[in-house]
Amino acid sequence: MAVRSAGLLIHRAAAGGPEVLLAHPGGPFWARKDEGAWSIPKGIVEAGEEDLEAAIRETREELGVVIEGDFRLLGEYRQPGGKIVIAWSVETDLDADHIESIEFEIEWPPKSGKRKRFPEVDRAGWFSLEQAAEKMLKGQRPMLDDLQKQLALSPKPQSRRTPH
Numbered sequence: 631m632a633v634r635s636a637g638l639l640i641h642r643a644a645a646g647g648p649e650v651l652l653a654h655p656g657g658p659f660w661a662r663k664d665e666g667a668w669s670i671p672k673g674i675v676e677a678g679e680e681d682l683e684a685a686i687r688e689t690r691e692e693l694g695v696v697i698e699g700d701f702r703l704l705g706e707y708r709q710p711g712g713k714i715v716i717a718w719s720v721e722t723d724l725d726a727d728h729i730e731s732i733e734f735e736i737e738w739p740p741k742s743g744k745r746k747r748f749p750e751v752d753r754a755g756w757f758s759l760e761q762a763a764e765k766m767l768k769g770q771r772p773m774l775d776d777l778q779k780q781l782a783l784s785p786k787p788q789s790r791r792t793p794h
Contacts, residue, residue, distance in 0.1 A: 632708070636685035636716045637672025638697060639704060639773050641781075642723045642756070648781060649756045650774070651726060652765055653692055656752035658738055668765040670773065671751070672715055681716045692751045694730030697722060704776045709769035717773050719780055726754040 640651040652668040654660065660667055673688030675681055682701060689697050699720040707715045731749040738746040757765055759774050766774070 633713045634675045634681070634716065635672050635713055636675050636681045636688065637670040637718075638685050638689050638701070639670050639717050639719045639777055640689075640697065640724070641719060641721055641777060643721070644756075644758075646758060648777070649758055650762045650777070651724070651754060651756055652762060653729075653751040654753045654755075656731065656749035657734070657736070658748070660752075665764050666766070666768060668755075668757075668762075669767050669770060670715075670717060671754075672717070675716075682718060685716070685718055691732045692729075693724070693754060695724055697724075702780060704773055704780065707769060707772055709767075715770065717770075719777050726756055729754045 641648050642651075643649075651671075653671050654664075654668050671689040671692040672685065673691065675684040679687075685701075686697060689695070697720055699722050701718040701720050704717040704719050707717065709715060729751060731751040733747045733749050735745050735747045738744065738748075759778065763771055763774055
C-alpha cells in the first residue's frame with residue numbers, strides 16, 4: 631500500500647491574483663536547492679488519524695501556526711516516488727517570515743558519527759501561481775491547476791450597498 635501524506639495548499643487573495651504559501655524543506659540536502667524544491671506543508675498520515683487532521687497537524691508542526699478556515703478537498707496526487715498526497719485548499723493569511731518548525735535529527739556529515747538537528751522547514755513564502763509552479767516539487771504542481779478551477783467555481787462575495 632502506498633504511503634499517504636496529507637497537507638494544506640494555503641492561499642490568499644492578492645492584487646495580482648491568488649498567492650499560495652509554500653514551505654522550503656530544512657536540512658543539508660535541501661540547503662542549496664530552490665526551484666523544484668518547495669512544497670505545501672504536509673506529512674505522513676498516522677494510523678487511526680483522519681486525513682484532514684493530519685494535514686492540519688503537519689502544518690502546525692512545520693509552520694508553528696494553527697490553520698483554521700473553510701478546508702476544501704483539492705484531491706489526491708500520486709508523487710513520482712509512489713507516495714499519495716491528499717491536499718486541501720484553505721484561504722487565510724499568515725506571516726511567512728515568522729514560522730517555527732519542529733526539528734529532526736540526522737547524522738551529519740554522513741558517516742561522521744555526529745548527530746545534528748535541523749528544522750523540518752527552514753523558510754516559507756508567498757508566491758503567485760506562476761512562481762509557485764517553478765518553485766514546487768513536480769508532483770505537487772497539478773494542485774495549482776486544481777486550485778485555479780476551485781477558485782473559479784467559488785461564488786464571489788456580494789458587495790453590500792449602504793442605503794443613503
